[in-house]
Amino acid sequence: xxxxxxxxxxxxxxxxxxxxxxxxxxxxxxxxxxxxxxxxxxxxxxxxxxxxxxxxxxxxxxxxxxxxxxxxxxxxxxxxxxxxxxxxxxxxxxxxxxxxxxxxxxxxxxxxxxxxxxxxxxxxxxxxxxxxxxxxxxxxxxxxxxxxxxxxxxxxxxxxxxxxxxxxxxxxxxxxxxxxxxxxxxxxxxxxxxxxxxxxxxxxxxxxxxxxxxxxxxxxxxxxxxxxxxxxxxxxxxxxxxxxxxxxxxxxxxxxxxxxxxxxxxxxxxxxxxxxxxxxxxxxxxxxxxxxxxxxxxxxxxxxxxxxxxxxxxxxxxxxxxxxxxxxxxxxxxxxxxxxxxxxxxxxxxxxxxxxxxxxxxxxxxxxxxxxxxxxxxxxxxxxxxxxxxxxxxxxx
Amino acid sequence: xxxxxxxxxxxxxxxxxxxxxxxxxxxxxxxxxxxxxxxxxxxxxxxxxxxxxxxxxxxxxxxxxxxxxxxxxxxxxxxxxxxxxxxxxxxxxxxxxxxxxxxxxxxxxxxxxxxxxxxxxxxxxxxxxxxxxxxxxxxxxxxxxxxxxxxxxxxxxxxxxxxxxxxxxxxxxxxxxxxxxxxxxxxxxxxxxxxxxxxxxxxxxxxxxxxxxxxxxxxxxxxxxx
Numbered sequence: 306x307x308x309x310x311x312x313x314x315x316x317x318x319x320x321x322x323x324x325x326x327x328x329x330x331x332x333x334x335x336x337x338x339x340x341x342x343x344x345x346x347x348x349x350x351x352x353x354x355x356x357x358x359x360x361x362x363x364x365x366x367x368x369x370x371x372x373x374x375x376x377x378x379x380x381x382x383x384x385x386x387x388x389x390x391x392x393x394x395x396x397x398x399x400x401x402x403x404x405x406x407x408x409x410x411x412x413x414x415x416x417x418x419x420x421x422x423x424x425x426x427x428x429x430x431x432x433x434x435x436x437x438x439x440x441x442x443x444x445x446x447x448x449x450x451x452x453x454x455x456x457x458x459x460x461x462x463x464x465x466x467x468x469x470x471x472x473x474x475x476x477x478x479x480x481x482x483x484x485x486x487x488x489x490x491x492x493x494x495x496x497x498x499x500x501x502x503x504x505x506x507x508x509x510x511x512x513x514x515x516x517x518x519x520x521x522x523x524x525x526x527x528x529x530x531x532x533x534x535x536x537x538x539x540x541x542x543x544x545x546x547x548x549x550x551x552x553x554x555x556x557x558x559x560x561x562x563x564x565x566x567x568x569x570x571x572x573x574x575x576x577x578x579x580x581x582x583x584x585x586x587x588x589x590x591x592x593x594x595x596x597x598x599x600x601x602x603x604x605x606x607x608x609x610x611x612x613x614x615x616x617x618x619x620x621x622x623x624x625x626x627x628x629x630x631x632x633x634x635x636x637x638x639x640x641x642x643x644x645x646x647x648x649x650x651x652x653x654x655x656x657x658x659x660x661x662x663x664x665x666x667x668x669x670x671x672x673x674x675x676x677x678x679x680x681x682x683x684x685x686x687x688x689x690x691x692x693x694x695x696x697x698x699x700x701x702x
Numbered sequence: 703x704x705x706x707x708x709x710x711x712x713x714x715x716x717x718x719x720x721x722x723x724x725x726x727x728x729x730x731x732x733x734x735x736x737x738x739x740x741x742x743x744x745x746x747x748x749x750x751x752x753x754x755x756x757x758x759x760x761x762x763x764x765x766x767x768x769x770x771x772x773x774x775x776x777x778x779x780x781x782x783x784x785x786x787x788x789x790x791x792x793x794x795x796x797x798x799x800x801x802x803x804x805x806x807x808x809x810x811x812x813x814x815x816x817x818x819x820x821x822x823x824x825x826x827x828x829x830x831x832x833x834x835x836x837x838x839x840x841x842x843x844x845x846x847x848x849x850x851x852x853x854x855x856x857x858x859x860x861x862x863x864x865x866x867x868x869x870x871x872x873x874x875x876x877x878x879x880x881x882x883x884x885x886x887x888x889x890x891x892x893x894x895x896x897x898x899x900x901x902x903x904x905x906x907x908x909x910x911x912x913x914x915x916x917x918x919x920x921x922x923x924x925x926x927x928x
Contacts, residue, residue, distance in 0.1 A: 342921075372921045373921075374921045374922040375921055375922060375923055376922065376923065376924045377923050377924070380769075384768060384769055387750065388752075388789070390791070405922055405924070406922070406924035409924045411924075412924075414769075415769045418750075418769050418770060418771045419769075421748050421771045422748045422749075422750060422771060422791075424745055426741065426743040427740055427741075430741060445764050446764050446765075446766065446770075449761075449762050449764055450771060450773065451741060453773035453774075453775065453776070454741070454743045454746070454773065455741050455742065455743060456744070458741075458742075461741040461742060461743075462741070464740075464741060465741075481763070
């Protein structure tokens with residue numbers, strides 16, 4: 306009974322020592338239960354925190370001698386030895402950790418990292434690979450390390466790929482790096498097709514890295530759709546409001562203006578898009594409805610569309626604007642929409658892409674002027690958006 | 703016993719032997735080819751991450767804890783309650799405070815640089831190494847390789863960077879406790895100088911433990927299988 310109390314009290318003191326970084330408490334814990342590995346570990350942790358690494362090492366060594374099958378203790382000892390720049394001894398400790406937990410990720414991961422720092426790249430990567438095989442969440446870290454070590458060599462990193470899970474992680478890694486084509490190449494090597502969720506995640510990652518043209522590839526489900534194209538330009542299909550899938554129309558979530566698909570008015574087909582300004586407010590006009598379109602650099606394009614207005618009253622009439630998706634620079638815009646009312650008319654405008662342009666953003670905006678505040682009332686309808694490559698027809702830059 | 707009956711077991715044994723050999727051959731044939739990881743890697747310096755209390759931080763946008771390798775060009779980011787130290791061996795160390803983001807570059811010529819996007823960073827360069835602190839606007843200082851030294855900076859975008867000893871004093875940079883409560887202290891009163899409230903708590907809890915049966919403690923926490 307007394308021995309048990311002594312043992313329990315020592316443990317409690319050890320825990321207290323760690324919480325309060327108290328060496329006296331840690332020492333007393335060790336005095337009370339010198340054969341308990343846990344109190345030596347507690348003492349070592351306190352000493353480590355206080356940068357008394359040499360003493361910490363001794364305590365960890367005692368702890369491992371008392372409980373030699375504890376892989377976590379060996380890892381802590383190895384880590385402490387490396388802090389003391391004794392990498393050979395650190396490796397010996399990590400070897401023990403791997404020995405006592407050979408199927409777990411953490412000892413292999415720690416040993417692999419140490420081996421990399423020791424310049425044992427092949428062995429180190431083999432350990433890291435073993436760890437990642439045991440714990441999938443380490444795959445991105447493995448890829449990141451291999452990428453850095455190989456100075457960004459796709460072929461080298463590819464050697465570490467074992468299965469679809471790893472390959473998808475590599476494709477996503479490449480996407481985040483803006484390596485669009487390389488990322489797509491990896492997706493083509495997948496044995497199982499990409500799930501919708503993974504496909505759309507990849508699209509978002511590619512877009513975030515400004516790899517717009519490669520992003521369009523996994524986005525499109527219909528392989529006959531080829532850029533440049535304005536998707537659902539006639540608003541014949543429903544628009545998923547507030548859902549940004551990367552391409553296609555995106556309607557920003559805000560209360561004004563009212564944006565609905567309208568089957569009662571159309572230039573052609575079965576419907577058009579109605580935009581109604583009921584309250585007079587129109588904040589951040591360029592964030593109303595947009596579509597990103599993949600284009601080619603140094604080309605000339607024409608965008609045409611149908612527009613109809615009804616009782617549209619404002620000092621800053623709406624326009625359709627095209628911006629470079631890469632740097633947000635305005636490349637062209639339509640004439641201002643007719644106010645207050647007009648029947649359906651087709652408007653068009655041309656613009657040239659820059660050497661670095663991969664995609665454009667088509668925006669519904671308003672003419673730039675000093676109209677502040679600038680209320681707007683009335684309704685308008687849009688229909689039949691089309692983009693054409695007119696480079697050979699009109700090479701004007 | 704006729705000849706046929708006497709040779710029967712031998713024939714069976716021979717067949718079994720053949721079958722066994724065939725199995726070995728089949729196993730060898732079906733074994734997956736050994737995949738090598740012989741990636742051509744140029745020898746390079748690799749740093750070591752230590753995080754306070756082994757809390758994960760972000761390295762290149764991925765979660766990383768103590769023991770992770772840090773390569774030149776890594777983007778390192780700490781959150782509100784996270785701090786870290788990067789040990790670059792013979793070059794020195796970089797202490798990173800909470801809420802800090804930086805890009806760490808280093809080379810084999812014993813140069814290392816912390817380009818800080820925001821937060822607080824302390825660079826400790828050893829002799830014969832050159833440590834540098836910078837923002838994306840340019841360098842803010844270098845250490846002298848003849849003497850080594852320390853550089854400290856605090857920076858928030860939109861403000862002028864503060865450089866000098868002590869500017870990170872209250873930021874908690876690094877993975878190590880620098881002002882431990884009760885470290886080596888005696889004189890706080892109570893048991894072992896721990897202070898009266900702590901002593902009361904410990905005695906109370908100690909009594910509770912004393913009345914609790916001692917359980918067998920596992921000596922291999924990871925067990926035989928994952």
